Amino acid sequence: MKAREWLNVTLIALASLTCHDAGAGSGRADFAAGFELIKAGELQAAVAKFQTGLKVEPTNALAHFYLAEAYRGLQRIDEAKSHYQKSLDLDPSGPVAQDAKARLAQLVPGKADRVTSSETAAGGSQAGKSAEPAPGSLWTEPTTGMEFVWVPSGCFVMGSGDGDIDERPPHKVCLKGFYLGRYEVTQAQYQEITGKDPSFYKGPNLPVEQVSWDEAKSFVGALANRSNERIRLPSEAEWEYACRGGEQSELCGRGSADDLAWYRPNSGMTTHSVGQKRANAWGLHDMSGNVWEWVEDCYNSYQGAPTDGSASITGDCSRRMFRGGGWYNSPASVRSATRGGFEPSYRNNDLGFRVARTLP
Known part of the structure; x- marks a missing residue:
């Protein structure tokens, strides 16, 4: 399977976990393209793709998370924090919830806003996990x-x-x-x-x-x-x-x-x-x-x-x-x-x- 194909499979499968209305339109092609652009290091182009998709599917928690990842790579920290928090608010127990909590805890040292302080990244500190590459990179x-x-x-x-x-x-x-x-x-x-x-x-x-x-x-x-x-x-x-x-x-x-x-x-x-x-x-x-x-x-x-x-x-x-x-x-x-x-x-x-x- 080619890279683009598995990216679509990944995003579509995980997006289905966010419980949004599949009949309300779909931004998944843009999400898949945005994820691929993140992997290629083209972060500004990735931001544009995720923003376009979120206009159609504004409650897709996974898309908000990866948009935040792109913003973080661009050092646009306030926007990154906003979308990590949005991802967490939309799906607090979803597949990227722990990652969103870890990112927020690292970006806001000492006060994790609405993130519970007892949650830590597996195998080390939250700050250690926050520095990781994106999954699948x-x-x-x-x-x-x-x-x-x-x-x-x-x-x-x-x-x-x-x-x-x-x-x-x-x-x-x-x-x-x-x-x-x-x-x-x-x-x-x-x-x-x-x-x-x-x-x-x-x-x-x-x-x-x-x-x-x-x-x-x-x-x-x-x-x-x-x-x-x-x-x-x-x-x-x-x-x-x-x-x-x-x-x-x-x-x-x-x-x-x-x-x-x-x-x-x-x-x-x-x-x-x-x-x-x-x-x-x-x-x-x-x-x-x-x-x-x-x-x-x-x-x-x-x-x-x-x-x-x-x-x-x-x-x-x-x-x-x-x-x-x-x-x-x-x-x-x-x-x-x-x-x-x-x-x-x-x-x-x-x-x-x-x-x-x-x-x-």
Whole structure:
């Protein structure tokens, strides 16, 4: 799915949560265009688009929030505060309410106006969260062209009470924002760094597979050294949080498994080029299906698991975790909570990885 398409999907889906009258006209095309302009750094043009859309849909809380984001980037602080507050007034428990509270608390130090002082951003101070990029913002690693998506700070319930025993107990995790690869690492990218391609199914834009956890770790270390960036494997909690895209969804995005994943019923029993299936709300593709993805963690129970988003690297580390399901799997295996694991030396033609980046 192209960037503009997933932006429309994101905005339309989230705007539906604001409970405005869909029959009263629509500014959603302008909102989608404005969001895209924010991502491109064209803030003044973004302001114009959101203002136009809000003339038609003045009660769209999400649009007020992103208009405020644009104003904040332009250092037009009074206008930013006004629209953050408007977003919060319109939908005080909506998908961006916590972000609006955090922004207001940072812009009005010591007095958060109508914002409750007990509310704090996950994983740190409200001021720390206020400095984050907008959710879904892109960063491109210059030596490989690998695209990363900003995953915002937040909290979620990890695991499932209805799935396999290793998905229990469901538990709350709060973590700091980070960048995550927009796609699974491709064969071209892997070869660029390592000089080899171990994959069974060949194609430069296919996900690399038949890569062990040890080899994935070697790749991220080499890429980190080459780029001088803090490149790493994501933790299991980071992976699941990013997969869910700010929602407690069963799959990694909105829609059916056919919309989101390459899996046994539709894969033709092979991998597929990355990015062909629908992205989730934060612009991440193929989190469900195509290939399983190694993460940092040891394969441990959720009893006593970290609650800050860090990797579980104590206990039995004879197996390492992978997530997301692959082209060979049933619908149950491409769920957001499904876990898998094997020895760090294990390789298979439905097993690859994606990488994360920590901001300095």
